[in-house]
Amino acid sequence: MKGLILCAGKGSRLYPFTYNRPKTLVPVANTPLLQLSIVKLMELGIDEVGIVIHPSQETSIREKFGEGQALGISISYIYQHESKGIAHAVKQAQAYISDEPFLLLLGDNLISASLSRLKNDVELNEAQASLLLAEVEVAQDYGIAEIQDERIVGIEEKPVNPKSQLAVLGAYAFTKDIFNAIDEIRPSKRGEYEITDAIQRLIDQQKIVSYHVTDQLNIDVGTMDRWLKANQKLLSSDVSMNRMHSSVRLENCTIVEPVSIDKDCVLKDCQIGPYVSIGEGSKLENCQIENSIILNGVYSKDLPFLLKNVIIGDHSIITSVQTDEGVNEP
Incomplete structure (x- = not known):
């Protein structure tokens, strides 16, 4: 066959x-x-x-x-x-x-x-x-x-x-x-x-x-x-399965299973999960993410809000924006 x-x-x-x-x-x-x-x-x-x-x-x-x-x-x-x-x-x-x-x-x-x-x-x-x-x-x-x-x-x-x-x-x-x-x-x-x-x-x-x-x-x-x-x-189908690549580097992170983190990712001061996939080579710092898909090579830092129910494309850059004092945010 x-x-x-x-x-x-x-x-x-x-x-x-x-x-x-x-x-x-x-x-x-x-x-x-x-x-x-x-x-x-x-x-x-x-x-x-x-x-x-x-x-x-x-x-x-x-x-x-x-x-x-x-x-x-x-x-x-x-x-x-x-x-x-x-x-x-x-x-x-x-x-x-x-x-x-x-x-x-x-x-x-x-x-x-x-x-x-x-x-x-x-x-x-x-x-x-x-x-x-x-x-x-x-x-x-x-x-x-x-x-x-x-x-x-x-x-x-x-x-x-x-x-x-x-x-x-x-x-x-x-x-x-x-x-x-x-x-x-x-x-x-x-x-x-x-x-x-x-x-x-x-x-x-x-x-x-x-x-x-x-x-x-x-x-x-x-x-x-x-x-x-x-x-x-x-991700839920086998919660006992280790979906984190051995090359992943974590520093002061909270991981809420189930998640999948691909090779060469670096995460610092993040809370990740549940139901999050992070693609190869992504670098995240000071981020909170739930039920989302992060594709390859994403850079994200100092987000003041929760990323939830989103898909982030390859090589995207997401950082916080500082506003001048006295200027109202939209």
Whole structure:
């Protein structure tokens, strides 16, 4: 079985942080989202991974992961030149996948559930597809599965009148049959080739489409708020894990776990946490920070206020501003 991760999206809702960084390289607890997806596949023994990218993203992603040697896997890069939907992205990988079953992940999703049951469905249980589902509050924002007698009988992308609250998450297992199904669908009203339409085609052809419902963490890291939430949840997932690099220097600091502090950071007279990630090479002095993401190379000193629920960009400089006596602050 191979793995396939889709990474070609622009991440425009995370601007300005994704102007010069692919969305799937934004860090959660100081780990790029794409790396978290790769690890999910490696947990299942998958060591051949295709990554679908826009050509403009290749330099950044290849610089981080190369051909996968450092992780002990083989990574291949596949181009999607135009953003025409998930099914279109999957189609670009047909030659790479060939006749093998594969696990498909959306590279901007943080998924905690094990994917072993999806893998087993297509490898051992003769299913042509297997989906990870979860109950959601606003079904109109997702692809929604209709279930009857413990079988998926229908699936619809962002329905006006949803037939359930079970949403399709960003994890799927497929056999090669999905490629024929993609060939038979047309663009949706929003001009995209929807993976939900391709799955519906499998259902219409009486193919076996299995599913598993999870109540574990799944977050589409597509907005600032969800990025902060993902950071908080991942830090909380294993509070016993030491996420402070050995090169970090602390002087007179209070650390409120869970936090993640990357290499070569220097902190003095700070109170950090809970739920704070601080990127590589940052230098902070006399700061108080909670539930925030500080990216690489940030310099901050003598802040008279609490930094909370914020994301600070790479190499930002934040210091207090002294005002002349008698001049009112705005």
